[in-house]
Amino acid sequence: MTAGPYSAKVMEHFMNPRNVGEIDGADGVGEVGNPACGDMMRLYLRIEEGRVKDAKFRTFGCGAAIASSSMLTEMIKGKTVEEARAVTNLQVAEALDGLPAVKIHCSVMAEQAVKSALDDYAKKHPG
Amino acid sequence: MTAGPYSAKVMEHFMNPRNVGEIDGADGVGEVGNPACGDMMRLYLRIEEGRVKDAKFRTFGCGAAIASSSMLTEMIKGKTVEEARAVTNLQVAEALDGLPAVKIHCSVMAEQAVKSALDDYAKKHPG
Amino acid sequence: MAKVFFDHISTTPLDSRVFEAMKPYLLEWYGNPSSHIHDQGQAALRAVDKARSEVAALIGAKPGEIVFTSGATESNNLAVLGTAEEAGNGKRHAVVSGIEHFSVMNALIPLRNAGYEVTVLPVDRDGLVDPDAVRSALRGDTALLSVMHANSEIGTIEPVAEIGRIAREAGVPFHVDATASAGHIPLDVREVPADLVTLSSHNFYGPKGTGALFVREGTKVAPRVFGGFQEMGYRAGTENVPGIVAMAAAAAIASKEMGHWADHLGRLGKMLWDGLSGIPLLHFTGHPTKRLPGHVSFWVEHAEGESLLLFLNVKGIMAASGSACSSNLRGQDEEDLVASPVLRAIGVPSDICTGSITFSLGKGNTEEEVRLALDALPRIVERLREMSPTYLDYQKRMSQGG
Amino acid sequence: MAKVFFDHISTTPLDSRVFEAMKPYLLEWYGNPSSHIHDQGQAALRAVDKARSEVAALIGAKPGEIVFTSGATESNNLAVLGTAEEAGNGKRHAVVSGIEHFSVMNALIPLRNAGYEVTVLPVDRDGLVDPDAVRSALRGDTALLSVMHANSEIGTIEPVAEIGRIAREAGVPFHVDATASAGHIPLDVREVPADLVTLSSHNFYGPKGTGALFVREGTKVAPRVFGGFQEMGYRAGTENVPGIVAMAAAAAIASKEMGHWADHLGRLGKMLWDGLSGIPLLHFTGHPTKRLPGHVSFWVEHAEGESLLLFLNVKGIMAASGSACSSNLRGQDEEDLVASPVLRAIGVPSDICTGSITFSLGKGNTEEEVRLALDALPRIVERLREMSPTYLDYQKRMSQGG
Numbered sequence A, B: 001m002t003a004g005p006y007s008a009k010v011m012e013h014f015m016n017p018r019n020v021g022e023i024d025g026a027d028g029v030g031e032v033g034n035p036a037c038g039d040m041m042r043l044y045l046r047i048e049e050g051r052v053k054d055a056k057f058r059t060f061g062c063g064a065a066i067a068s069s070s071m072l073t074e075m076i077k078g079k080t081v082e083e084a085r086a087v088t089n090l091q092v093a094e095a096l097d098g099l100p101a102v103k104i105h106c107s108v109m110a111e112q113a114v115k116s117a118l119d120d121y122a123k124k125h126p127g
Numbered sequence C, D: 001m002a003k004v005f006f007d008h009i010s011t012t013p014l015d016s017r018v019f020e021a022m023k024p025y026l027l028e029w030y031g032n033p034s035s036h037i038h039d040q041g042q043a044a045l046r047a048v049d050k051a052r053s054e055v056a057a058l059i060g061a062k063p064g065e066i067v068f069t070s071g072a073t074e075s076n077n078l079a080v081l082g083t084a085e086e087a088g089n090g091k092r093h094a095v096v097s098g099i100e101h102f103s104v105m106n107a108l109i110p111l112r113n114a115g116y117e118v119t120v121l122p123v124d125r126d127g128l129v130d131p132d133a134v135r136s137a138l139r140g141d142t143a144l145l146s147v148m149h150a151n152s153e154i155g156t157i158e159p160v161a162e163i164g165r166i167a168r169e170a171g172v173p174f175h176v177d178a179t180a181s182a183g184h185i186p187l188d189v190r191e192v193p194a195d196l197v198t199l200s201s202h203n204f205y206g207p208k209g210t211g212a213l214f215v216r217e218g219t220k221v222a223p224r225v226f227g228g229f230q231e232m233g234y235r236a237g238t239e240n241v242p243g244i245v246a247m248a249a250a251a252a253i254a255s256k257e258m259g260h261w262a263d264h265l266g267r268l269g270k271m272l273w274d275g276l277s278g279i280p281l282l283h284f285t286g287h288p289t290k291r292l293p294g295h296v297s298f299w300v301e302h303a304e305g306e307s308l309l310l311f312l313n314v315k316g317i318m319a320a321s322g323s324a325c326s327s328n329l330r331g332q333d334e335e336d337l338v339a340s341p342v343l344r345a346i347g348v349p350s351d352i353c354t355g356s357i358t359f360s361l362g363k364g365n366t367e368e369e370v371r372l373a374l375d376a377l378p379r380i381v382e383r384l385r386e387m388s389p390t391y392l393d394y395q396k397r398m399s400q401g402g
């Protein structure tokens, strides 16, 4: 039993987020959300040989948003571009041992951030 | 401080009512109230030389009704007919150290009982 | 002097285990469940969630079907007025039994003012509602049916399962006021097709200030208290956390122990009933067997009720005339003291209603206490009768071979 | 780890003296005041009467002007809806400030549905209502004016005495929600011409589950809870006796001690305010001087509010975003978390509202605790900003000489 509204896993990622930062000259950058809506995530990807070689993020948002961002970067690192694109918000939420119902949208933001970054990558690297 | 809704005086008269009973061949008998309304009082008077020589009552009713009846008989004994007729419900209530607001009508019943008994006496002893 | 509390129908003493359960939420965990971003609020929120499950379990409901309120009166109001509001404009008819509590009856006043028609179902001499009468009363435009589980004043237990099936068939939301019965006799909403059930903490050894309304999934009830989004939107306002925790503790204890209590109270009730039978001109009220355990109600001729109760209290025995409300000295007029709508409904002649008494026993009462009451009451009745002009007249009629 | 409670605006810890005052009415004197024919009921009735005097004394009212309720939400609902109902059909206009609590604002929904017109008064950047705006808003058909005494979220104290005089002149019933202020700063109804005042026990070191509404003699309020004749007919339902006794004990303590508390909290509040001033891009909210003692509210740019609060909690410091309701994770949608109507009303740009925090201190807090918070917060803000894309962009703009 944790003290806050979140699982211990969420709190662990919130307090010690993995992969915070930027990637200089990232192969793909995605940005979703809006501070006016309470959260915003920027995701940087380094893609090599069709695989996510590195991922970094910056997020403005609640505990769930930060933990989802952190968890997402861990999940996609090493995955192929196709595998990374297939990651769903529910997988992120599950990996965090669940999120409160009103916070599910934070995991959705993480899912969208990957898609946005991969779209950016595809645009920059056509074919 | 007493335990119940009534003053110590009311409780004392309720538990040990004075002058309960009848007077055989009373000079005046008064009856007021109605069991359907929750109380009924019958008052017997012995009148000698224009004075209340004796008074007895029977009452069906709440604590305040019984205490008012008892107090009333004490108050009118020895009084002249005129003095007895002048006893008011407020005097009865005061003598009992007060009654709850919704119980004032019990003292009214006592006042009316004297008047009724004295009317009966006047009818039986015209002139 | 021994103090004997025989007025459990007005309220019950707090179980000491309930006090222990409540205490930490008064002293240590004082958080507001809406402020659940931090430990204090989170502890409060979790306590309320747990409490919801425990209260639900008492009647076989799901946690999400329990709405906490400030008490039975609020629950009854919410059931009646909240359901009527959601029923839609076409449905402007309500059906209630003639022995519902004021918190159901008086909730009908605004409905009547708004043009609703109300059918009041009669009860028989024992206080029972006739299911067939329910069937005939329900109409296409009936918004709500309300029949209580057990009556406080006369103890009668109504056939709510059967009545519920009739309501279900007719598609009418069915409210059961279980204030007097919950925690004392079983009521399982998986078997009784009630859509709304009122529960009252202080009537089953929990504290005053908390009640609940069971709202069956899918039943529509408009809120009556507006503000923040507490209680799933059914009831705004910061939750009475210690009260809710305590009610849940009381519910959990009752769930386990009510069978034992009922056995014990059944025995004491029988002893009391048998003993009282010896008093002349005493009439029991309510159904002889379909009644709350430990609940013995009656009226005596030629002795006024308040005097009886006052005298009993002096002798250390605390009882009441059934519904705490109907002996309300603070009422606007004396009416309150005299006219019990329930006794009128079961046909007790109104000039003797005033001699009514309800002995409602609780789990803590003993045989010794019953004996004390059985020793005291006949003498008190005798003494008051000796003072009563009506008894004198009665005796004269009798001696004249009347 | 030290636990620092800085969320007294959501609720306060129970004063141990209040617990001691309440305890006998949980354990020993459990009677129902309506069942006052016997010792138990009589003790309960007397306790409630005494409590009424004590609560009245807190605001200079007469005992008969205090109606006990289940809490501030119910009191606010009763004030708004009960007054509107009594105002008569011709009067279908209500005036409220734009920073009233949901329990006032949402009580207007049924009024609006019934065709009422509502004027919402703007507030200035400090959250103050302009008495002149009140004067212009009141009309011949105004049924009610409601302006709170102090705002929970931003701490601003409104000029209710002046506003009251305007309402009195215009003959409009004036309701003051004193939930956040009562027991903390003086409010005397002999000086402030308010007709209705909401009081909340759990906001001044009493328990949850009890509140009160002051109803000035002669003011007409229709009841909202129907049933027995409790609370002089204003509010049916068995009284929450221990809660009422406890609220009264809390009121009596506050009456005596609130001056000391305010001094102490004024000092701590200043220390906190001064310390926080050092954090860049931090903006205080509410009036700088006309504010609740010990109440310090602000928003910071580039750090989201929930994250701040969560992090603070991990560091042992419990705070909230002001109104417990507006941080309600259980809300139907995320709106709750984002949009604070109060911050919008004072013109805080909506994309940064989310970084708002209220530190509301209580009489038990210490300088040491303030130091802990002042030590923790700057680092937390720094850490969250380092994670924020908006802060990165801001820094870039700055370094480009923006």
Ligand SMILES: Cc1ncc(COP(=O)(O)O)c(C=O)c1O
Pocket: C009, C010, C071, C072, C073, C074, C076, C101, C103, C148, C150, C151, C152, C177, C179, C180, C200, C323, C324, C325, D227, D236, D237, D238, D239
């Ligand atoms: C059957 C029944 N329902 C409801 C109530 C109202 O309960 P409360 O006064 O606790 O709100 C009572 C109280 O006597 C009752 O007997």
Ligand SMILES: Cc1ncc(COP(=O)(O)O)c(C=O)c1O
Pocket: C227, C236, C237, C238, C239, D009, D010, D071, D072, D073, D074, D076, D101, D103, D148, D150, D151, D152, D177, D179, D180, D200, D323, D324, D325
């Ligand atoms: C100003 C104000 N009024 C009323 C309320 C409602 O209080 P309660 O939730 O205790 O009913 C609150 C609660 O936050 C408040 O801040």
